[in-house]
Amino acid sequence: MRNENADILRHLEAGDTGGMTVLFDRYYRPLVLFADTFLRDLTWAEDVVQEQFVKFWERALFRNVHERALSTFLFTLTKNACINAMEKRGIQTEDISAQDYDFVEEEAEELDERTVFTVRQALERLPQRMKEVVVCVVCEGCSYAEAAERMGISVNTVKTSLRKGMKELRELLEGKKDFLVLLLFGGKIFS
């Protein structure tokens, strides 16, 4: 949807809030996940991002944005808001350094509903325990020790299951991006 940004801006310049709806649909979740890498709190991330959308409209920030820079603008806006929000609460901004910010933004922009769908399908393909370990550490942010405790297994098992799981996920996802996932079936086929 390369041309979509131009249309969005056009609608916004014309004072049409419909442009905000489309902007929201396109960018809300990616921005929230991006904010979450800073804030590590999904609810907080949602609040901050929502504020940015309102700010974007109220202050007509779209006036100075070129269609090709719209995405970067939104991510930068969000990043700065996160840093401010964290400073206000006295939290240190540690793990995302300036050099990392660029590729984090790239990842955030790339993550869309289709990718989520594909990744979920791939996760389902993993053996049960491997999947649980991956979800625990990667999705829920557990440390290895926490995962081991939660699942009643040794830290060593977490180590191996996690690495195997991630490796298998990578293999499933590579070359299967635009792919279908056709699961079978019911019915009398092999007689």
Place this chain on the structure above:
Amino acid sequence: MEISDNIYQSILESWSGKATPEQRELVAKWRRESPEHEARYRELFHLYYQVNGAGKYDKIDAETARSLVMRQLSGNRKSGKGRKKRFVWYWRVAAASVILFLGIWLFVANQDEYQRLESNGVEIAGIVPGETKARLIMGDGKIINLFDRNDEIMQSEDGAIVNDSIYGLSYRLMSTIDTVQRKEVFNVLQVPTGGFYRLELSDGTQVWLNAETELRYPVCFVGNERKVYLTGEAYFKVAKDVNRPFRVFVEEKEIRVLGTSFNVCAYPDDQMITTTLVEGSVGFRTGKSGQEIKLKPGFQCRMNVVDGSCLTEKVDVSIYTAWVDGRFVFQFMNLETIMRQLQRWYDFETIYLSPEVRDYEFRGVIERNSKIEDVFRAIELTTDVKFSIEGKTVTVRRENKKSH
């Protein structure tokens, strides 16, 4: 060269915010050691971010958030309301003078391109996924070919019909003043095999049209009813207007609607009209019995075209609306029905050499931009079905597999 377990753990724990300062320092040092380490780091992050995102995606209630945000927007821009109208008006006036000039040029240009696309399809002799394209027949009979492009504005008497990549073909800017005096002028939007299009009617109702679909609708709704006529498949998001019920006619069957989201599937070769209600309320009436059947959200009515009999049941609506998001979703659907759906999007003919394979059932999801060869290969991998493609014809037969 694999990342050591220790580093791997330190990396992941730092992303979770659970790493010790020592671990973080270890990672930072490791990254600095060589460009290959940095590349591995990013590779891992890529995977991590996707899995992490996939896990959290659904926890984000975008719908509620959007309502919250949109409500705040209207509240704060109240003083600017007049300004909004003026902006739109300026745009229309400025555009009007350009319209006349562009209209003719675009019409000619589009025609050539559409023809070129069609002929390309035949020359390349491949079966390719569909795309956003349609044909608009205006009140005076003029035909315009449409593609998913922005800034194309078609001329019309009083207002503008806009084609953009967000709302599709939009009549929202058609003047609705003084509709009592006006006659209802009908336009027809035809979506060909392998096509897809979006439409926004003058009242703000949004319609998504699937392949092999035709919708006949007025440029501007006149009177105390909103009537449209459908063949094929469409998803409607009807703009609420209690004073003017929205009525969808499929031949002589009628679906009466009151501000709502629903899918109508009425392909002639299906011999059935399937209406799936997502939100709101609809009522059916066949021309014959005159009796009205009401649907509740999450329910579907399948009406047999021949005898007018209806079957209503609760369904997973996402299956029937997945096409709007660019997917085919099958839940225990037989191969024959799947092929029929694929045919409409990919544009091919099917020949069954082994009739029994028609009844094989499948469950799954296919992205609508998948290559047809990939779709067939997936079916072949897990069944004894074999597909052969020649030009635009697909032959389906059952192969006798050797035992393992």
